[in-house]
Amino acid sequence: MWQSSAAAGRLLLCSGRSWLQLRGYSSTVISGKTVEDGVLSSFRSICGEDGVSLGQAVREQHGKDESVHRCCPPDVVVFPRCVEEVSALARVCHSHRLPIIPFGTGTGLEGGVGAVKGGVCFSLRKMDAVLDLHPEDFDVTVEPGVTRKALNAYLRDTGLxxxxxxxxxxxxCGMAATSASGTNAVRYGTMRENVLNLEVVLADGSVLHTAGKGRRPRKTAAGYNLTNLLVGSEGTLGIITKTTLRLYGVPEATASAVCSFPSVQAAVDSTVQVLQAGVPIARIEFLDDVMIDACNRFSSLNYPVTPTLFLEFHGSERSLEEQVSTTEEITQSNGGADFQWARDAETRSRLWKARHDAWYASLALRPGCKAYATDVCVPLSRLPQIIVETKEDLIENRLTGPIAGHVGDGNFHCVMVVNPDDPDELHRVHLFTQRLASLTTLRCVFLSGKLHRSHLLVNPP
Amino acid sequence: MWQSSAAAGRLLLCSGRSWLQLRGYSSTVISGKTVEDGVLSSFRSICGEDGVSLGQAVREQHGKDESVHRCCPPDVVVFPRCVEEVSALARVCHSHRLPIIPFGTGTGLEGGVGAVKGGVCFSLRKMDAVLDLHPEDFDVTVEPGVTRKALNAYLRDTGLxxxxxxxxxxxxCGMAATSASGTNAVRYGTMRENVLNLEVVLADGSVLHTAGKGRRPRKTAAGYNLTNLLVGSEGTLGIITKTTLRLYGVPEATASAVCSFPSVQAAVDSTVQVLQAGVPIARIEFLDDVMIDACNRFSSLNYPVTPTLFLEFHGSERSLEEQVSTTEEITQSNGGADFQWARDAETRSRLWKARHDAWYASLALRPGCKAYATDVCVPLSRLPQIIVETKEDLIENRLTGPIAGHVGDGNFHCVMVVNPDDPDELHRVHLFTQRLASLTTLRCVFLSGKLHRSHLLVNPP
Structure with missing residues (x-):
């Protein structure tokens, strides 16, 4: 949930050093400067009077995502309606050496949309068309304003x-820009595996189709893999204006379960064995005792407060039976409790809502505090030791950091809940994250947001 | 089989234009030129006397792969034993602006190893260690001399x-360099999905770990995705000296089948429906009537000479039953014949050997001729029409081009069997491939080797 997934991206660096700093100019001052005037009127002539905003509320809304990171408002927000407008706006920015910050939904948790050097925010919400659905090819093309829920609502009657x-x-498109992942990556992969083609506006306004215009091959080895260079580039290489995505058949049947374990090791061992047994598990999510306690309180649940796995199975009725019996056998042999089942859609969606609300549940542990995410990925075999050491570290340093993870991928999040007005606690959090990084050196990769996290800690919000 | 998968890569372009052309120098001439002398003795001091070869036979062996493309021998072949030697050799080449051509097994089918501008071939066969196997993490790291069969032999007792x-x-590593694919990409993906990390020596000799040294995360969003930029770069960005690969559990049970269809459309419709039904099919390979006829002759089989699917199912015994019954239902509803089963390992391996020998079976259709591969990927829904049009084109132009394809990915190969001594036929082939490209413009991507293919046609072997 607190993956670096939601924001459309970070700074797109135009070549050059001398930014035109519109920041702080009042509109009258701007109209007094002919160059800046030219810029704004160019913007207006491209996307209309109502497509350009200098209002403080609009700028502040676009300088912040859902994270703890402080608001860095852009100097101006533009609302292009099509790729041609994005391209034309980028050309203006390029010729005046203005930073560009693409903005999707602002749901990121790593401060990626902050205009740290001011500049022009490209809000892409007006470009919200689902363009080409090819059910027989399992692909669809969408504009950057389309969210994942909107797409799935659109697909509802297609079986995809x-x-x-x-x-x-x-x-x-923001998920593509940030290489988003999530609870079911263990079965379906991340954005990396599911983006087939991108339309991108580069810093100079030129338009690039990473796999060729209008192409949507399932695989390609022609030329460099520019699609995957752009996926995860966080807006630094271009503004994604279209993405072609791989779709999947809706599973015939779905079942979810919750299982409690006596230890972190037992939960992770079960995960490894389930994967080794070839069970095509759709979701296998770990929550430590602190996190399950937080979820119990926040979502009115009453699961045992021990290391826990949330699981989901997709398949035909028959295959589901087999997946479940294999998994149940494995969890029981590791001391796991009986599965608590969630077969009906309502109970299932309540279960996964609780998991997705883990961020807010963490925040609710300490009212008035802020949360920020860490995001570590290690080989599966290293996971129990690292989680145990991390928990010891948290206790020793009097820090609140409930842990949840996409355990099938060896990926976990320790959500730091901090009092932003307590410099000593902020300092302890800073040292903790440094230790987490060094503990996992040579073995882990911070998934993203490193820069912004340290930025936060150096410049507390 | 004739995927661009086997060769270690293409030209690594050192920065600069003035190559030192060793080509054609006899060893005495070389020893008469102090600069070149210095180069060769540097090579020898790095990888030993027997690690440098100027012999014509060795050079010719390294100037050609298994394709029709003419031999372009390098000027010298070096045999480094470790990454430090590769790096030191690359530094020498870089300072003298010599082209580098990495060489794996020479099993490519697109001429990627040809030293079109002369230069230094880095044969990596002495680096053949399996370095780090982590069964519990489903990953392994290998040096570039390790082949896929050698790895699978090494893994035999691990269940992976x-x-x-x-x-x-x-x-x-050659498969990584060329973004290799194959018959079971429909289930397990291509190299793109299965390379976790690469160690690469860049043109100046510096060593890069694309996901961080020693790291093998299942996923990452930290920084640019350099791993996938290198995968498929065909040796143009660096020499791959190590690759960390994702492994899979050996399926509990495997079954193969062959099914004949009344038409191309019926075979492809069945494929789409099987995928839509969510059958996790491991292989689904299409062979047209000409290809199945060639395979019958070459591999002493007697399948009906009609459009045919070769299928393979992986899973538990129970899941296999279900996969098979769903698939059989679908093929029958499309007019497919009863499955011909290959359940025992011997019959199965005979079946897949026949499929893998399709290249040689095609060649055997016209003794004395040469074959070269085309490699096209289109959205699945476009496949029947394009195959039908391609077959009409072949007949009209009196060309031999049996077709086989990884139909689950929309990827097919038309193997052109040509008489290299017939300029008129070569010309017709040339025009045919141009039409194949234009027919699929906006909808397909030539997977690879375009440059070398047209190179062939302009300069027949």
Missing amino acids: WFPVDPGADASL | WFPVDPGADASL
Whole structure:
């Protein structure tokens, strides 16, 4: 859920050093400067009077995502309606060396949309068309304003769905820009595996189709893999204006379960064995005792407060039976409790809502505090030791950090709940994250947002 | 099988234009030129006397792969034993602006190893260690001399395997360099999905770990996705000296089948429906009537000479039953014949050997001729029409081009069997491939080797 998935991206660096700093200019001052005047009137002539905003509320709304990171408002927000407008706006910015910040839904948790050097925010919400659905080819093309929930609503009667699910209702192009992942990556992969083609506006306004215009091959080895260079580039290489996505058949049957374990090791061992047994598990999510306690309180549940797995199975009725019996056998042999079942859609959606609300549940542990995410991925075999050491570290340093993870991928989040007005606590959090990084050096990769996290800690909000 | 999968890559372009052309120098001439002398003795001091070869036979062996493309021998072949030697050799080449051509097994079918501007071939066969196997993490790291069959032999007792299978026993780093695919990509993906990390020596000799040194995360969103920029770069961005690969559990049970269809449309419709039904099919390969006829002759089989699917199912015994019954229902509803079963390992391996030998079966259709591959990927829904039009074109132009394809991915190969001594036929082939490209413009991507293919046609072997 607190994957770096929701924001459309970060700074797009135009070549050059001397930014035109519109920041702080009042509209009258702007109209007094002919160059800046030219810029704004160019913007207005491209996307209309109501397509350009200098209002403080609008700028502040676009300088912040859902994270703890402080608001860095852009100097101006533009609302292009099509790729041609994005391109024309980018050309103006390029010729005046203005930073561009693409903005999707602002649901990111890592401050990626902050205009740290001011500049022009491209809000892409007006471009919200589902363009080409090819059910027989299992693909669809969407504009940047389309969110994953909107797409799945659009697909409702087709028997198809798009599975990548970072929790928030992020825009799909933003999810491509940030290489979003989520609870069912273990079965369906991340954005990396599910983007077939991108239309991108580069810094100079030129338009690039990473796999060729209008192409949507299932695989390609022609030329460099520019699609995957753009996926995860966080807006630094271009503004994604279209993405073609791989779709999947809606599973015939779905079942979810919750299982409690005596230890972190037992939960992770079960995960490894389930994967080794070839069970095509759709979701296998770990929550530590602190996190399950937080979820119990926030979502009115009453699961045992021990290391817990949330599981989901997709398949035909028959295959589901087999997946479940294999998994149940494995969890029991590791001391796991009996599955608590969630077969009906309502109970299932309540269960996964609780998991997706883990961020807010964490925040609710300490009212008035702020939360920020860490995001670590290690080989599965290293996971129990690292989680145990991390929990010891948290206790020793009097920090609140409930843990949840996409355990099938070796990926976990420790949600730091901090009092932003307590410099000592902020300092302890800062040292903790440094230790987390060094503990996992040579073995882990911080998934994203490093820069912005340290930025936060150096410049507390 | 004739995927661009086997060769270690293409030209690595050192920055600069003035190559030192060793080509054609005899060893005495070389020893008469102090600069070149210095180069060769540097090479020898790095990888030993027997690690440098100027012999014509060795050079010719390294100037050609298994394709029709003419031999372009390098000026010298070096045999480094470790990454430090590769790096030191690359530094020498860089300072003298010599082209580098990485060489794996030479099993490519697109001429990627040809030293079109002379230069130094880096044969990586001495680096053949399996370095780090982590069964509990489903990953392994290998040096460039390790082939896919060698790896799977090494894994035999672990319950794990590496599924990407381009037919030839290519080196795994070569398969990474060329973004190899194969018959079971429909289930397990291509190299793109299965490479976790690469160690790469860049043109200046510096060593890059694309996902961080020693790291093998299942996923990452930290920084640019350099791993996938290198996968498929065909040796143009660096020399791959190590690759960390994702492994899979050996399926509990496997079954193969052959099914004949009244038309191309019926075979492809069945494929779409099988995928839509969510059958996790491991292989679904299309062979047209000409190809099945060629395979019958070459491999002593007697399948009906009509459009045919070769299928393979992986899973537990119970899941297999279900996969098979769903698939059989679908094929029958499309007019497919009863499955011909291959349940025992011997019959199965005979079946897939026949499929993998399709290249040689095609060649055997016209003794004395040469074959070269085309490699087209289109959205599945476009496949029947394009195959039908392609077959009409072949007949009209009196060309031999049996067709086989990884139909689950919309990817097919038309193997052009040509008489290299017939300029008129070569010309007709040239025009045919141009039409194939234009027919599929906006809808398809030539998977690879375009440059080398047109190069062939302009300069017949």
